Amino acid sequence: MRKSLLFALLLALPLGAAPVVQSFSPASGPTTGGTEVTIKGTFDPAKGPLVIFGNVPAASTRVVDATTLVAVTPEHIPGVAMLWVREGNLGSNQNHRFAFVGDIPPSYERILIPIFTPPVQGAFGSEFRTTLRLWSTGGGEAIYGINPGSSICPTLCPIWNPIDAPILVSGDRNADDRMPDPIGTPGRFVYMRRDQAKNVVMQLRVADITRDHLNFGTEIPIVRENELFANGETIALIGIPLDPRFRNTLRIYSTEILGLFVTIGSEERFVMLRPGQDLFEPAYAEIGNFPTGTGTVRVTINHPAGSPNPFPQPPHPPVWAFVSVTNNDTQTITTITPQR
Amino acid sequence: MHRSVATLAFAILSSTAVLASPKITSVTPNHGSILGGTTVIIKGTGFSDTCIICSPPFADPQVYFGDDQAASVDFIDDTTIRAVTPQHLPGTVDMRVLQLDGSNPNFDILENAFTFEDDTYDAFEPVLFPIYMRPVQGAFGSEFRTTARVYNQGFTQLPIIGIDRTCTLIDPPISPTVPIPLEPRGLEMELPTGCSNTVARLFFVPIGRDKELAASIRVWENTRQAQSHGVEIPVVRRSDLSATVSLLGVPIDPRFRNTLRIYGLNHSTEWVNVLIDGELHQLPLVPSGDLFAPSMITFTDFPLPHELPAGKKTVTVTIDALQGVNGTQSPTFSPIWAFISVTNNETQEITTITPN
Numbered sequence: 001m002r003k004s005l006l007f008a009l010l011l012a013l014p015l016g017a018a019p020v021v022q023s024f025s026p027a028s029g030p031t032t033g034g035t036e037v038t039i040k041g042t043f044d045p046a047k048g049p050l051v052i053f054g055n056v057p058a059a060s061t062r063v064v065d066a067t068t069l070v071a072v073t074p075e076h077i078p079g080v081a082m083l084w085v086r087e088g089n090l091g092s093n094q095n096h097r098f099a100f101v102g103d104i105p106p107s108y109e110r111i112l113i114p115i116f117t118p119p120v121q122g123a124f125g126s127e128f129r130t131t132l133r134l135w136s137t138g139g140g141e142a143i144y145g146i147n148p149g150s151s152i153c154p155t156l157c158p159i160w161n162p163i164d165a166p167i168l169v170s171g172d173r174n175a176d177d178r179m180p181d182p183i184g185t186p187g188r189f190v191y192m193r194r195d196q197a198k199n200v201v202m203q204l205r206v207a208d209i210t211r212d213h214l215n216f217g218t219e220i221p222i223v224r225e226n227e228l229f230a231n232g233e234t235i236a237l238i239g240i241p242l243d244p245r246f247r248n249t250l251r252i253y254s255t256e257i258l259g260l261f262v263t264i265g266s267e268e269r270f271v272m273l274r275p276g277q278d279l280f281e282p283a284y285a286e287i288g289n290f291p292t293g294t295g296t297v298r299v300t301i302n303h304p305a306g307s308p309n310p311f312p313q314p315p316h317p318p319v320w321a322f323v324s325v326t327n328n329d330t331q332t333i334t335t336i337t338p339q340r
Numbered sequence: 341m342h343r344s345v346a347t348l349a350f351a352i353l354s355s356t357a358v359l360a361s362p363k364i365t366s367v368t369p370n371h372g373s374i375l376g377g378t379t380v381i382i383k384g385t386g387f388s389d390t391c392i393i394c395s396p397p398f399a400d401p402q403v404y405f406g407d408d409q410a411a412s413v414d415f416i417d418d419t420t421i422r423a424v425t426p427q428h429l430p431g432t433v434d435m436r437v438l439q440l441d442g443s444n445p446n447f448d449i450l451e452n453a454f455t456f457e458d459d460t461y462d463a464f465e466p467v468l469f470p471i472y473m474r475p476v477q478g479a480f481g482s483e484f485r486t487t488a489r490v491y492n493q494g495f496t497q498l499p500i501i502g503i504d505r506t507c508t509l510i511d512p513p514i515s516p517t518v519p520i521p522l523e524p525r526g527l528e529m530e531l532p533t534g535c536s537n538t539v540a541r542l543f544f545v546p547i548g549r550d551k552e553l554a555a556s557i558r559v560w561e562n563t564r565q566a567q568s569h570g571v572e573i574p575v576v577r578r579s580d581l582s583a584t585v586s587l588l589g590v591p592i593d594p595r596f597r598n599t600l601r602i603y604g605l606n607h608s609t610e611w612v613n614v615l616i617d618g619e620l621h622q623l624p625l626v627p628s629g630d631l632f633a634p635s636m637i638t639f640t641d642f643p644l645p646h647e648l649p650a651g652k653k654t655v656t657v658t659i660d661a662l663q664g665v666n667g668t669q670s671p672t673f674s675p676i677w678a679f680i681s682v683t684n685n686e687t688q689e690i691t692t693i694t695p696n
Contacts, residue, residue: 133588135656202696203588216591216682221574222696236493236554238528241569298491298528325569332689339555339575340493 018090019043028099035073047087054081054164055142075105077191079163109197112223115206116184126208126331130182138199139171145190145280146180169200187253187282208331218333228318235301235321237336242293249324253282256317265297359443360386364450371455374463376427389415390441406433407518427463428456429517464544468576471559472541474534482688483562488531492522494552502543502632507535538633550577561688571690581675587657587693592645599681600639606674613660
């Protein structure tokens, strides 16, 4: 009798059963975290259930009983993240979403990748390719906004959600650097936790692959948050050639749509940046009609209230800009970036 | 009549009697901070606040500490002047008092009169130009030239120290210790790289003001008709230095030659570890002894393509300032900066791999 009962009980409790989330409340909270979320479902308290938002564990998870968990949300970048529960090596169903609302929280850093485009056909049969290398002195750091790459996730994978699926950087000194597929327009904002960002090394190059026997491509700087020009600071790019052998392209990036005064030599223009579609796409403007002649010219970029002014100025969105100088004949590219 | 002329002549001669030249006998105190602001008492004879070219005809004497003018001067009497020191790089300087009272000579110099003390970086912000060379003959008949420009994007005059013009025709030569004022939002200044005797150069601006200085360094190869506008070399601020530098995607390819350059602001020899694809090199970073040149070491001993695993074409280079010799932990270390220049052996086109 006892053996039968025990056998029945064993049948009723499948070994290795994954947790199941049935409902949760509330459905949203601020990006600064701290929201108590009550999760209903089926859990195994003995396995120490852990609530995870996308890729980020809850700040805390409290087991009320086998059907109820209470989690406190962590800081998280804005957007809709998958809410799921992990018990050991098993994860729950992945069809629940929690919305983080608000600004980028202070614990995350915004990083600009200025050129991050798929291959581009250029003049004279050229093809420009962007290569981004990632490496870590630690390992496992998460970068939000970079597609893991079609080689990692072929067409059968679910549609990629950048909020849920950060790329994890390798810390293996013997491994090839991670080189994800570029998806910028042309730039891309990516986000990392600040305590992880300092361990990650990046390198960005653009090269004309039809001429790769001639050069190793051009390095484009990765722009960390403290390198963005904020609070109305002027960007000065000096020594831009007027030589008609070269074509210059000024690229301007910001976090928000705004208008700027761009002075090229003695000519001042008002330039409006086109808005980005989401937090990963920078507001952007491009200027290509530079004067030609001899010598060099300076470009300065100012917020409309960038001149000395005794009155308090409103906060200005951060801005960055650079000029690419391309030889019309050889398609060799060089850059002029802010050096301050 | 003759007596009247003689009387007049005597009166004129009396009124143009030879004035005593200034003579410095002491400066107290004779040392102070590089931050300036030290009040010194200059004792001597023949001091005067008469100025024969001024209206009204008075002006305090001019006092110089080395080539830098005092922050303020007060004439007390013909034996005493009070002056306040300016900001100045560390070292012992002569003091000069100059006055416009018509005396001849109208100045005096007291050698080794005042010593500016403390660490340079307490009052001045270093700005590193990693490449700042006169034209250099390279491999395969190439000639590499460096152009360096600076621009004051601030709203007030910005003094920059370290511009060496001693090879130019300026007479007398202007010492690099003399601050050169950059006018706010004025013209760019092209720096005289032709006077350089080192690979790199340190310039200094007052502490807290380095962001007002926009700069540009370009290196290009001169003999191939400038196929590109040269390569941009980053200008390095003190905040860009770190304990570890990692450089990714360094090509190991017979078409290219790589040069790793490591820089520091250390005052004594320190060791750095350079790790290339698992192979460790320990290199000494030796101070240059020149206030305007960083400590620096150049490394070119990269692996050959056949020494890498099959299919591997690039390496990661990590430079670590934390370790001492034989891997021991250095109790203190100075942060470093480093980059690699990659030069095509055929075209001499240069590109860079810098810390990001």
